Every structure is written in C-alpha cells, then in structure tokens.
Amino acid sequence: MKRVLNWQQNTSILPLFLKETVLKTSKIIATIATFAFASILSVGVAATAATDNNVSIKKAATQTADMTSGQVRKIDKETGKLTLKHERIASLNMPPMTMVFRVKEKSMLNALQIGDTILFKAVDTNGVLTITEIK
Numbered sequence: 336m337k338r339v340l341n342w343q344q345n346t347s348i349l350p351l352f353l354k355e356t357v358l359k360t361s362k363i364i365a366t367i368a369t370f371a372f373a374s375i376l377s378v379g380v381a382a383t384a385a386t387d388n389n390v391s392i393k394k395a396a397t398q399t400a401d402m403t404s405g406q407v408r409k410i411d412k413e414t415g416k417l418t419l420k421h422e423r424i425a426s427l428n429m430p431p432m433t434m435v436f437r438v439k440e441k442s443m444l445n446a447l448q449i450g451d452t453i454l455f456k457a458v459d460t461n462g463v464l465t466i467t468e469i470k
C-alpha cells in the first residue's frame with residue numbers, strides 16, 4: 336500500500352526546516368492572494384474613475400474650459416446684479432446653487448432675459464463674486 340505523506344498529520348516526523356518552509360510558503364501564498372485581491376480592487380476603482388472622467392469630459396464639452404452653465408433667475412440692471420441657478424464652479428470650488436452675482440459691466444445684463452441659460456465666468460475679487468464674461 337502506498338503511503339501518502341500528509342504534512343499536517345506528520346509534522347512531528349518532518350524536519351524542522353521543512354515545517355518552517357511549509358509555514359513560510361503558506362504566508363507567501365496568503366500575501367500573494369492579498370496583493371491579487373488588492374489589484375482587482377484597484378482595477379475596479381480605476382475603471383470607476385475613468386467613467387467619472389468621461390462624464391466630466393462630456394460636461395466640459397458643453398461648458399468650455401473655465402466657463403460655467405447657469406440659468407438666469409433675476410436681473411437687476413440698476414445695481415448690476417444677476418441671480419443665477421448655476422452648476423458647479425470648479426475654479427471657485429463652489430457646488431451648484433442659486434445665488435446673486437455682481438457683473439463687471441452693467442451693460443452685460445442688457446441682452447439677458449429671465450429663464451435664459453448662459454455660460455459665464457466668475458471670479459472672486461476680494462470676496463465679491465463677479466461675473467467677468469457671459470456667453
């Protein structure tokens with residue numbers, strides 16, 4: 336009858352160095368498994384990031400570089416103020432919201448009507464958010 340060596344049952348008869356080798360191998364296999372799993376996770380995260388990028392690129396295409404899309408809610412030609420419901424303004428790190436802006440030139444408001452969707456560029460000048468350009 337052929338005798339099958341089972342290391343778990345026969346560890347007492349195995350030389351010490353062999354037992355250590357078996358333990359080390361188990362640890363290495365566990366480490367490799369962990370790395371493999373981590374790699375699969377990173378690939379998953381990278382794929383998700385790529386998808387997000389595609390969405391951003393599509394959005395940017397409709398906005399042009401540093402301009403943001405907004406809808407005109409209120410126009411005050413007297414004071415040169417414009418209320419917009421705007422999308423995220425990347426350059427100002429501002430989430431989407433409805434707010435009042437000052438315009439650089441009151442004449443910029445002449446062509447606008449409530450409900451218009453515009454592209455605008457806003458800058459922070461000493462805490463005052465000013466629209467410098469409207470398309």
Ligand SMILES: [Cu+2]
Nearest residue numbers: 421429432434
């Ligand atoms: Cu805002």
